[in-house]
Amino acid sequence: MNGRPGSPPPRGVVLDTDGVLLASATVHAAAWKAAFDACLAEWTPGERSGKPFDADVEYRRFVDGRSRYDGAGAFLTARGIRLPPGARDDPPGCDTVRAVAALKEQAFQDALRRNPVVPFEDAGRALTALRSLGVPCAAVSASRHARALLTTAGLDRLLTVVVDGEDIARLGLAGKPDPALFLHAAGLLGTRPEDGAVVEDALAGVSAARAGRFGLVVGLDLLDELPPARRAELRERLLLDDGELDRWDEVSRRLHVPFHQGVVSQFEGYGELAELDWEAYRARYGDIRRLDRILEAEGDTVNRYQASKQADTLMLGHLFRPEELSGLFTRLGYRLDDETWRATVSHHLRRTSHGSTLSSLVHGWVLTRQKGPDAWRYCEEALVADVADVQGGTTGEGIHLGAMAGTVDLVERGITGLEAGPDGLRVAPVALRELPRFAFTLCCGGHRGVRLRMLPGRLGIRVPASSRGPLAVVLPGGRRATVASGEERWFRL
The missing domain is CATH 3.40.50.1000 (HAD superfamily/HAD-like)
Known part of the structure; x- marks a missing residue:
């Protein structure tokens, strides 16, 4: 489907x-505006944070689809206004978050009596x-x-x-x-x-x-989420008529992806290129990171072979989780199951010289997600590239800084399987013998200084005390949990 x-x-x-x-959305929006505007006038007279509630942009951004309490809290947080949560039976008013929600409810009921x-x-x-x-x-x-x-x-x-x-x-x-x-x-x-x-x-x-x-x-009508001026500007710049989005949707489902020998190709015709005797070249030259220069010195060119200094196809495994990648290929009409992707990784890994420091990083990411045994080896290669001038003269120019930042990212997001999304903080750690324990802090869901501690078979999450609600966490196997502000919880992996 x-x-x-x-x-x-x-x-x-x-x-x-x-x-x-x-x-009913317009009725809800009008009720929120009546409640917020009444309280804003009371809280912040003359201040910028007291400007009237925008029943179009701010309604959609902060309260649409949320419960009254969550919607009130989201808007107040965005305006930098802090109120105590209050109790469920708080009467309509402006002293607590629940009182503001009750004020909106009162305005909504009044509107329903006037216009069903x-x-x-x-x-x-x-x-x-x-x-x-x-x-x-x-x-x-x-x-x-x-x-x-x-x-x-x-x-x-x-x-x-x-x-x-x-x-x-x-x-x-x-x-x-x-x-x-x-x-x-x-x-x-x-x-x-x-x-x-x-x-x-x-x-x-x-x-x-x-x-x-x-x-x-x-x-x-999600284009209407944008402010009117920005929406008109975007339509004009993109020449976006009513049928344009439908046409682009069709294009996005019909992009061609080349395959050869049952794996995803680097490009169309890649599978027709000659095979290189990789073992012979390693035996003759040892380090073949710069295979392109070696072949040029022999009067040959790397363009004749199934060879890459960095397999761009495998960047897909760096950018997307396996299930996301499978979904993208399904949308395009192709099947990319786990077996096909593993075969693709193996195929290109054997035909890559790693002439780019980013190549080691990318392969480390891909193998980490596959729980491959060589994942840490490739990460180490990227780290060594920064302290040893492996390519002859480029380290001092700072050309490897991107790869260095990527190695930190590999530890913080790759090994932990960390992903912040609308359903919370997803964590799916990969056990690596070379890095059995580590800790770091991050910002997520408005919380600052959230601390993650990885131990063999265990994960600890500590959320600093604040006025924000609990941090939602999605653990391996789809297990869901929350960690309240000021709380530390440990989970078995």
């Missing part, structure tokens, strides 16, 4: 409520069409009113599942951009994420759906 014309329909669809099924929310014209038709295809649909929302609003709009009878703010609170589900809400709804539909689709109109929701690894993610 990939969303292409002619492909089978998804086995389940999860749709956001506000802004996708119901024309209506569904979008095509919402009912779309749900009916999916129902006729046997595709079950779920509606999700961080709002506690979603279920009642869907019933009033007459859409509830077309839905198999509704998950709203009441369910989120009862089940303790994390809000967007965490994928928990979408994954829960898909589970109730009996649909695996990879077989399902998500339809969203907010960046936080799209990020959540991507983090949940759904097979198809549809983002509605």
Whole structure:
């Protein structure tokens, strides 16, 4: 299920409520503006941080798709305003985060009494069409009113599942951009994420759906996330008419990737080049990092051979995790499973002279992700290049500084499998005998000075005390945990 014309329909669809099924986003935005503007006037009269709430840009950026409490907290943090969290029964006001959220709720209820929310014209038709295809649909929302609003709009009878703010609170589900809400709804539909689709109109929701690894993610009108002036400028500069995005989407699915002998090629025709007797050249010259110069001295050229000083194809394994790379190739219509990628790495590794210090770094990254035994050897080669002039005269020019920074990155992100994303801090360590234990600090999710300690079979995470919420962590095997501010937790790997 990939969303292409002619492909089978998804086995389940999860749709956001506000802004996708119901024309309620503008009502929510107006309610937030009424609440924030009233409090901003009280908190920061005359200050820049007290400028009125932007019901277009700031609504989409900070509160759209989030619970009232999370949305209020995100906006206040962005403005540099600190308030105590407050209690769940705080009355509407401006003294705590929950009081501000309650003030928004009050404004929203007042707006509903004046103007009931209506569904979008095509919402009912779309749900009916999916129902006729046997595709079950779920509606999700961080709002506690979603279920009642869907019933009033007459859409509830077309839905198999509704998950709203009441369910989120009862089940303790994390809000967007965490994928928990979408994954829960898909589970109730009996649909695996990879077989399902998500339809969203907010960046936080799209990020959540991507983090949940759904097979198809549809983002509605996300170009409108930009401020009007920037949006118009971008359209003008790119000559972006209504059909342009569709054309580029088609191009992005039809790029050609050359293969030979069952592996990804360096370029078209690479597999037709001659093979080099690598063992003979190593026996004759020893160090063949600069194979290009050796062949030129013999009156030959490296361009005749399947040989590289750095295998650019393997940069793919440096830039993308294996599952990301497989997804990109699938989008292009190619199969790149683990066996094919390992064969590609092995093929080009045997045909690389490592004439670039970056080559050692890249191969160290790729083999680390594959848990290859030579991973640390290549990292050491990159480090040695900085203290020993392995290429004759270029070290003093600082030409290897990029590779040196990369070796630090290899330890901090490669060996730890570290990745900060919308679902939290992902950690998937690779055990290397040569580096059994180490520690470093990083910034993540607004937290500064988060300390990670790697020990054999164990991972420690310490989050400094602050007013921010807990740090979400995704451990190997998809295990999820949180580390609160001021807390240190240890996990078995």
